[in-house]
Amino acid sequence: MTARFQLSRRALLAGTAGALAMPAIRPAFAQGAPIKVGVLHSLSGTMAISETALRDTVLMMVENINAKGGLLGRKVEAVVVDPASNWPLFAEKARELLQVHKVDVTFGCWTSVSRKSVLPVFEELNGLLFYPVQYEGEEQSKNVFYTGAAPNQQAIPAVEYLMSEDGGGAKRIALLGTDYVYPRTTNRILRAFLNSKGIADADIMEEYTPFGHSDWQGIVSRVKRFAGEGKKTAIVSTINGDANVPFYRELGNQGIKAEDIPSVAFSVGEEELAGIDTKPLVGHLAAWNYFMSVPGAPNDEFKKMWHAYIKNDKRVTNDPMEATYTGFAMWAQAVTQAKTTAVDAVRTAMYGQKVMAPSGYEEQMWENHHLSKPVMIGEIQGDGQFNIVYKTPTAIKAENWSPFIPENASRRRG
């Protein structure tokens, strides 16, 4: 209830700290003027838990690129503002970044609602936004590059895994989610997908709970009952943030073991597990496009860079951080190729850019403004890390307009 109290609603003239020192008007195209990168992540309020790490990732990338001599021979400068987990404030801060600070590109947003709230601003002022979080799809703006997963790059492969022999051969699926657009849309897509795989509606259970739901007794016992119908059952969880701890606690306490009823989550990563005793959860699954435990040189380099920047070896990396990293690297390549930071030129140059991502795969930006990404399934381990039990052989192209939503049929033909 206090979300808004933790947050600022607006800022009078400028964002935080250094960005302020600068006068509102300056010749933006002066020779050698720094290239400005806006950072639009909540540093206070409910989303700060997740978003501060992304701010740090962008700052790390800026520091890194400057150490290599900048971009186009110009210095890169980050402009950080705090939209404070307040959706109207996101739009206001976006306008501030574009109009007052005249940033060349912005990295930002976590929740879908924050992205939806800034979208009109970026379209009106022709800005460029990199959005690094998995989301429900059903969107494609020429002013946004989506570097997180679309549903076909996360949810569908995860369910396929659950239905495979390795995943336990689930024949009945409980779709549990927090009541907002991402779970609703994802579950709608999943239901259509499951139906197409011959799983009847009677074998699908769908339940939604409010944000921060803490009393999971009833739902978990209903899942247990649902599982008692003689078919292998699995849980697909789109439960958001805070509600996961009591949910997993209840699973553990009601004796639901991953071997009996495995659950796969799409919103639980290394950061979220940091606050939980994971021992009772060993074997439950999460699906992402990156795990900190991915082996290989690109990831080792990423982790090393992160630990050096944040000066703390204990800090974890996670999927949205990786998506931010990849997006930034790609943008830098596109700017180099276009030899300008002008939005239209960079946009064109972005198409077809490839980057060797920390996930260990070469990821490519397609003209649908989404990345191709590998899908990985990890089992939770006792130490809060993930044991990768499945990976797609190659990166998968995003279907941001899901073929399982009938209204998209015409779009796909056209």
Place this chain on the structure above:
Amino acid sequence: MSGVLYLDGVSVVFDGFKALNNLSMIIEPGELRAIIGPNGAGKTTMMDIITGKTRPTAGTVQFADHDLTRLDEAAIANLGIGRKFQKPTVFDALTVFENLELALKAPRDPWSCLRWVLGADYQRRIEATMAEIGLADRAHDRAAILSHGQRQWLEIGMLLMQEPQLLLVDEPVAGMTDQETEHTAALLRRIAGQRSVVVVEHDLEFVRALGAKVTVMCEGTVLSEGSIDHVQNDQRVIEVYLGR
């Protein structure tokens, strides 16, 4: 002319405690009646019953053929029953003038209040009342800064503005000086005649000064009734007062 107040067999029970016990009483139009009785005799509860603040557990309460047990405080007040509380309650944030204006008999629904314009005749009536209660020179002072006695009078003034047919007055002279007491007694005598007045009072001197018929209450019922001399000589009354 005003109606008759009629209480018959009224009982009120709070948590097993009988605050009123089969109380019956008739107040004639234009009558001035004093009610006395020891603490806990049920005097205030009786007023609460008449004005609709408390509902009787049993019994009939009627005024001018209206069943008061079915009406709320506002409706009862609009029937012409005014009440002055033991502790003077005037509106501190308003001026003397405004206090009287609020009490003025006029349409009381929100819409009428919003459109209310103070007519000259109303204004004269307020001024007349202020003169009567001796507050003419304090018209625009807020009630908060009045003295205790002035607040008592202001409240009586507000009662007058209501043009009630029946006035219930609870201990009007508590805390007043002798002079003020006298003044109040005269005021009440003047008012009675046009309307019924019921005064609850401890001060026997004051009751004598009123020269009214007296009802003695005890343990929620009527103990004795008559002139002041009559009740003062009533053996039961003496027992109740002296035996305590």
Place this chain on the structure above:
Amino acid sequence: MTRFLRLLAVFLLFAAPLRAQEGFEAVVAGLAGGFAAQAEAVERLGALGDPRAVPILRALSEGRLQKSPEGALAIDGRDALTGAPAPTATEAIRINNRVRGALRGAFGRLELASASDAERAAAAAGLFRARSPENIQILEDALGREANPGVRATMERALAASRLAAPDAGVRRQGILMLGGTASPEARGLLLEARTASPDLAPEIDAAVAAIDQRLQLRRVAETAFQGLSLGSVLLLAALGLAVTFGVMGVINMAHGEMVMLGAYTTVVVQEAFRGIPWLFPWALPLSVPAAFLVTAAVGAGLERGLIRHLYGRPLETLLMTFGVGMILQQAVRLAFGAQNREVISPAWMQGVITLPGGVEVTQNRLWIIIFSLLVLGLTVAAIRFTRFGLEMRAVVQNRRIASTMGIRTGRVDAMTFAFGSGIAGMAGVALSQIDNVSPNLGTGYIIDSFMVVVFGGVGSLAGTMIGAFTLGLVNKLLEPWAGAVLAKIAVLVGIMLFIQRRPKGLFALKGRAAEQ
């Protein structure tokens, strides 16, 4: 004695008729393969019944089994088979759910003769899930020796499940009858699964399922009731402190939720402090209760003396001011402990399920919380009824002036009453740390519910608070299955609002003049 039993077990396992002669080493080597190969190897090791497999499988399940690039297996730096020091450069072998499932079956066979009741029960439960006809014999043997009735019941179920998988229809029918005698949802699931495999036995299976359903029906009611009581106990804990500060003193404390939150953080601090002291660590949670009481009581006393007492008789201002205090407390905790959730470990005795008579399964942590809430209620009532402080408190509440003329220091009593109410909130925080997120926002989720409980139950009545809390918990849980969690909650809120306008004084109204002030 233990050694004797172990020898006996080894003997019995070796005597098992189904044992196929295979190279033990060759099978073990399969553990280093892919998940499918691992699962197969585990199953075969279970079938072999070689006790040497136990430490290896144990190591595998605990993630201690390692493999060298050449494929040699090692446990804790020693070769898994020979025990000789193993070469370095090894990598931990990872397993997935499928392998874990196979492990459970294997342990079932290997440990059915263990000396520990718990291990035998776990082994039988594992065999219940593995449900292979190969286990019929060993289960029958084990049942022959088993004395513990609880373990016997589990073994019987496992035997029934194994029989259900037998090729012979007569044996299967036996299994069906046995499973039909239970009240286990898992048994029901097994039967339904078997129905598709053996349509000839469908009538028997249907009868057995119907029998189970009948028993489950009762249990379901009991479990819903338990869930309702559990939610009620949480509401009771959250509201009890408020029932004292609001109900008794009439102080609207919007920072009440923050007191609960402080109690939860006290638990975190106590736990961190004891982390280094192994013998004390299991007691961290019980010891947090008095600690949380003291901390929040101190904060409450400070709050009352410093701020609230200046606003007596102005409840609306108190409401606004304490809301501000709540914000400050929240932000202070956020700065001190970080915005992230803090981890509170549940002691072993609060984890898992226990089965009550009638087969009703209840989670231990919630059962403890119900008991705890009643204890706190009892303590509160006792403190008010039977102590000098309680007497003075009641005196001050009823007539402050007279109490003070009798020599009671009313200011001190006010402070103590408020501290007492806050302390109760702190104890509630300890309990809530077991089921909810420990974050700075913990309290805000409970404040509105707490006020609703107190107002619904009747301000000033502890009995009303208790009955109110449990009523709301039960109603909520009864509505939940068909209305969903959110609508159930909305319905309860609207219901309370309507109820209060019918009975503004709540369920247990104080009547008479005192209540009208």
Place this chain on the structure above:
Amino acid sequence: MSATTITPAPRIQGGTILRGLLLAGLAILAMLPVLNRLPPESVLYVSDFVVAVSGKWICYGILALAIDLAWGYAGILSLGHGAFFALGGYAMGMHLMRLIGPRGVYGHPVLPDFMVFLGYTELPWPWWGFSSFPYAMLMALLVPGALAGIVGWLAFRSRITGVYLSIITQAMTYALMLAFFRNDMGFGGNNGFTDFKELLGVPLNTAGARAALFYAALVALGVSLLLCRLVTQSKLGRVLVAVRDAESRVRFLGYNTTSVKLSVFVLSAMLAGLAGALYVPLIGIINPGEFSPGNSIEAVIWVAVGGRGTLVGALLGAFSVNALKTWLTSFAPDLWLFVLGGLFVAVTLFLPRGLVGLLRKGEGR
């Protein structure tokens, strides 16, 4: 009697300082969009950003007036005004959503995007009629008004007053928040409404439209102020004050306090709804977060800080607290909650009559 000069004294002896402050403030606000049109080099230039922020404050000012009318004058401390505000906002949001029409990403002629991808096939009945602007404006006033009417009638009739009323209205707000977070309600769930295109045929993302909305809000503020003044200066205003200070005494005077309180509560809720309806097109998004009970309490504290029981105080509070908030959340986000919490404490303890009380001290009222 020669004393015919005795007339009711004006209720608000609005000191010259306060009245000057109010007029100057309104004048400055009225100038902002004009200054925004100056070339950016000008000293007097005001950025888009300042105009946008002030537009929001104006809406908050109307909300503060509404709260002050109920609380400051009639003593009804409602913790549900944030909900009335949000309901007004939702009514306007629904209109704006309907106006998007086929320009949504799915190009559905009638259904908003979120309905399309949640699988709706037809418009739910609560949405009927919202394509009409007058209807939407009417709903922005009527829905909060009706809700206030129902809740108020139930509460006032049962003589639920003081903190009980506050708690009930807070529960109402909380229940509404939970309800609007539900996607099944058909109001967009957590995401609410956004991506509006136009209003009254004018594209929203132009400077001209923003200036027009700003002036609309300013005019609404002026009208609300006059309306509140009309009420508080009338005899009804004096009845309200009397109800606030001694409700049962007013009843014994023959006033039906239930209807008096109900009428002002409904009026106040409608003003809050109006504020919400103006707020949404200005900021471009409405979502269930606006229902959060904390928002309502925060709005109450604006009024407390400014000085309840005076209309100028309500406005002064809304503007000063929000200005402080804007400033602090930019430069010291961690401190903001301490300052806001501290304000709650300090104002209730030391400044029961708010900033206005402080300013008036010099005038020796």
